[in-house]
Amino acid sequence: MEKVLGMIYGLALGDALGAPVEFWEMKGIRERYGPDGIQELPSPALFTDDTQMTLAVAEALVAAGHQDLGAIMAAISQNFVAWLRSPENDRSPGGACLYGARQLEVGVPWWRSGKPNSKGCGAAMRVAPIGYLYQHDLPKLRRVAAASALATHHHPTAQLGAVAAAFLVKLALDHLPPEDMLPTLELETHGQVLEFDQALARLEQALEMTSPDAALAHIGEGWVAEEAVIMALYCFLKSPDDFLPTIRRGANIQGDSDSIACIAGGISGAYLGIRALPPAWVNRLEKSAYLADVAQRLAVVKGRG
Numbered sequence: 589m590e591k592v593l594g595m596i597y598g599l600a601l602g603d604a605l606g607a608p609v610e611f612w613e614m615k616g617i618r619e620r621y622g623p624d625g626i627q628e629l630p631s632p633a634l635f636t637d638d639t640q641m642t643l644a645v646a647e648a649l650v651a652a653g654h655q656d657l658g659a660i661m662a663a664i665s666q667n668f669v670a671w672l673r674s675p676e677n678d679r680s681p682g683g684a685c686l687y688g689a690r691q692l693e694v695g696v697p698w699w700r701s702g703k704p705n706s707k708g709c710g711a712a713m714r715v716a717p718i719g720y721l722y723q724h725d726l727p728k729l730r731r732v733a734a735a736s737a738l739a740t741h742h743h744p745t746a747q748l749g750a751v752a753a754a755f756l757v758k759l760a761l762d763h764l765p766p767e768d769m770l771p772t773l774e775l776e777t778h779g780q781v782l783e784f785d786q787a788l789a790r791l792e793q794a795l796e797m798t799s800p801d802a803a804l805a806h807i808g809e810g811w812v813a814e815e816a817v818i819m820a821l822y823c824f825l826k827s828p829d830d831f832l833p834t835i836r837r838g839a840n841i842q843g844d845s846d847s848i849a850c851i852a853g854g855i856s857g858a859y860l861g862i863r864a865l866p867p868a869w870v871n872r873l874e875k876s877a878y879l880a881d882v883a884q885r886l887a888v889v890k891g892r893g
Contacts, residue, residue, distance in 0.1 A: 589887055590861035591761055592720055596883040597870050598831065598857020599642060599716055602849030603635040604873060606839035610636075610680065610846045614801065617840060625840030633873045637671075637681040638850040641714040644671045645736060646882050649721050653889045661735050665692045665701075668739065682710040688740025698735065702742035707783075709816035711737035711746035712753040713847045716854035719757025721890050729754055741813070748781045749813025753851055756821060760859035766828035769821065770795075787814040794822055800837055809843025816844060820851035824859070831856045831864045 608630050609617050617625045648663035671677055672689035684706040691701035715733050722729035730751050737750035755776055759769050770791065777784055787807065794803035807822060808815030820838060827833035834856040838849030857865060870876060 589884065590863065591858055592883045592887050592890075593862035593880065594857035594860055594865060595716055595720055595757065595761075595854050596642075596646075596857070596879050596886075597862060597865055597873065597876075598835075598860075599850045599854030600635045600639045600873055600879055601629065601633075601857075601865065601869055602835035602838055602851070602853025603638045603846050604633045605629055605835050606846035606849035607634065607636050607679070609839060610844060612842070612845070614840070614842045625836070627836055629869045629872060631872065633869070634679070635874060636679040636846050636850075637677065637685065637710075638713040638847050640671055640674070640677065640679070641668070641685065641710070642716060642850075642854075643879075643882060644668055645714050646717040646886055649717050650882070650885045650889050653721070654893045657731055657735060660732055661698045661739070664736055665698050665739060669693045682708050684708045685710040685740045692739065698739040700742075702738050702740050702746075704742050706741045707743035707745040707749070707812050707814070708741060709749070709810060709813050709844055709847045709851075711741040712749040712813045712817050713850055715750045715754040716757045716851075716858070717886060718750075719754035720761065720858070720886060721893070722754075723758045723761050723890075725893070726755075726758070729758060737813075745781050745783045746813045748777060748784050749817050752777055752784070752817045753820075756817070756824075756855050757858050760824075760855045763859065766825055766859075769825065773821070781814070783812075784814045787818040791818045791822055795825065800826065801841075804837075804841050810841065810848045811844050816847050816851060819843075819848045820855065823848065823852040824855045828856075828859065831860055832866065 644667035652660040652663040684703040687703040733754040734747040797803040810816040823837040838852040
C-alpha cells in the first residue's frame, strides 16, 4: 500500500502544484511567486484533468482488472465518456482528450476514436495506474498503455509516450537504481519512434547541464508526449530521494507544468512511497479520502493477479 498511495497522491500533488502556472512563462512565474517560483501547494489544492483522467483509468482497471484487452478498453472507454460529461470537467482539458471521448460517446471504437496525428501529453499523463497494476506483466503493460493512448491520440509517439510513462512507474515500483532508469528506458523504446529517440538524446545532454531551467528548456516544453515524459524523468533523476524538489522542478517550467509535475510526482511517489510525501499536503488535497480509496482498490485488484 505504501507505494500505490505514494503514486496516486504523488501525481495528484504534482498536478495541483503545477496547475496555477500552466501556460505561464518563467518570467511571469517568478514575478508572481519569487525567484524560486511556485513552492507551496495552492489553497484550495485542486488537481486538473490530468488527475481526473488518471482516476478514470484507475476506476476502469479496478472494474476490468486482469481481463483481456477488449474488456479493459471497454471499461476505459466508459470511464472516459463519464469524465467527458462530468460537471467537474472544467479544468482546461486537452483538445485531443475531449475529441477522443466524444468519439467514444457516439460509438466509435477505441482503436479509431483518437484524434488523427495528435501526440499530446494527455496520452502519457494518465497511465500511472497501468504501470502499477501490470508491474509484473510487461507485455500487458505495453498493450494496455498503448491502447489507452490510441483512444484519444492517434499517433505512434503518443502511444510510445504512454508506454514509456507506465514503464517508468513500473521501474520506480521495482526500485530500480535511478542511474539505471535512463538506459533501461532506452532499451525499452529505442528505434521505435524517431521523435522519442531524439528526446532521449536531449535528456542525456540535459543531465550534463548545470542549470535545471536550461536543461528542461533544452528538452522542450512538455506539450507533446515525448517531451513531457522525458522532462518528468529529468525532474525525478535530479532528486530521486526527495519528493518535493522533484515536483517543484516540474511545476516551474515554461510549458505544461501540471502534466510534467504530475508524471514526475507519480514516478517519485511510486519510488519513495507515501511516507516521503508531506502529510499536510496530502490532507489538503481535494478528494483526499477518495484518492486513498482508489489506491486501496487498485491494490486489491493487483493482489488477485
